[in-house]
Amino acid sequence: NTDTRKHKKITKGGIPLACKLCYAVGGVPHLITSVAIGISLQIFLLDVAFYVSMILFVSRAWDAVTDPLVGYLVSRSNWTPIGKLTPWMVISTPFGILSYLLLWFVPRGSMSETVSVLWFLTAACLFESLMTCYNVPYLSLNMFLGGDQRDRDSATAYRMSVEMVAMLLASVIQGQVVAVYNTEKQEACQDHETPQSTSSPQTASFQQTVCYSQGGRQIHSSLFPMLTCHVPYQRLVLGFVFSTFMSLGNFALFCSHAAGLGAQFQHLLLVLLVSASVAVPVWQIILLRIGKKSTVFIGLSLFIPAVIIVACVPSNLLVFLSMCILMGFSVATIFLLPWSMLPDVVDDFAVRHPSCKDLEPLFFSCYAFCSKLTGGLSAGLSTMTLQFVGYEAGACNHGDRVATALIVLFSPVPITLLLIGMVFFHFYPINERQSLQELEIARVNY
Secondary structure (H helix, E strand, C coil): CHHHHCCCCCCCCCCCHHHHHHHHHCCHHHHHHHHHHHHHHHHHCCCCHHHHHHHHHHHHHHHHHHHHHHHHHHHHCCCECCECCHHHHHHHHHHHHHHHHHHHCCCCCCCCHHHHHHHHHHHHHHHHHHHHHHHHHHHHHHHHCCCCHHHHHHHHHHHHHHHHHHHHHHHHHHHHHHHHHHHHHHHHHHHHCCCCCCCHHHHHHHHHHHCCCCCCCCCCCCHHHHHHCCHHHHHHHHHHHHHHCCCCCCHHHHHHHHCCCHHHHHHHHHHHHHHHHHHHHHHHHHHHHHCHHHHHHHHHHCHHHHHHHHHHCCCCHHHHHHHHHHHHHHHHHHHHHHHHHHHHHHHHHHHHCCCCCCCHHHHHHHHHHHHHHHHHHHHHHHHHHHHHCCCCCCCCCCCHHHHHHHHHHHCHHHHHHHHHHHHHHHCCCCCHHHHHHHHHHHHHHC
């Protein structure tokens, strides 16, 4: 149990392969359930269909708010015989399973619509809270695995590779279910000329999938200002927030209404996720050779020509598939690099503020909060824009204004935000080799 090593990380001997694999597998259940909820809940939650968007919005907002709160509580928790982080994961897991089941098994015929809404809303918020109690300590375990900076980066790469494979499998399984459902709806739309939507639910699912992841000392009131004012942390968070803002949130709608390739959406998504899964170990090798900052620039830059080409020739399936490979490699950097660079920021903060101990949960949870908040804002702004240009969720066909808006949301807007994010990365001050030397000196002095 690496958690029992407390905050003195072991720097000799590296991290055993079995430990890396066990750490990597730990994130799979949370990811698979998130994919299932993102894809299926909005489509099949028919008991309270009118309130689905409200339930999803409130639960995701609650999920974002609980991240820093749980991070703070974990930081203040005491050490136990099984460690400091492990009890949070052990206790939250069975209750998380129960709350997840409550989302899908509802007493039929015995509740009014109001009670049903409260049932789903309570179950969704309870599940998100319990998964936060699991996920925040789990992510923070990276800092307690032992080894040095390179060993922790390797463990992060193992975790992201396993999670990408899990996401791929979950998306394929859920995607097949949705594909059958959408085919039946499309046939009904054509036969009866009734407005049915075949892509809007998948927009939420992909946004959920891609936008998509800790001492018992007294925490002083000045801690949060210290954390938020830490320059490397500021630039890392802002860099990834701008880089991911509205990046692929409208992927499904773009495929259906701008590119006219809605029937091939599952194949396009599969190619993108497969390439992202393959790219994670490739980026890990590259970052060991040229550094994380340079890897971020290379990986994110691949996104720009890919979306430009797709926006120019959206209806060409072969071109779209080729660019999905390129986009997948770029998306992989968004999955891997934040969690690989966060431990460096934590170490840098520890060197500059040696009196502040065991703050890993706050760093990881606050980043998760910003990431989820970004996903929510992205979905909200996209929805407002599409409603402004006349998009109707129940319509079979849409006009040129909707197609133009989707092209703008898919290419020019994300590229502009990505360039802003790369400016923040340009001023990101941490050099891995230099920070490693400073950390070793601090440990010797400690």
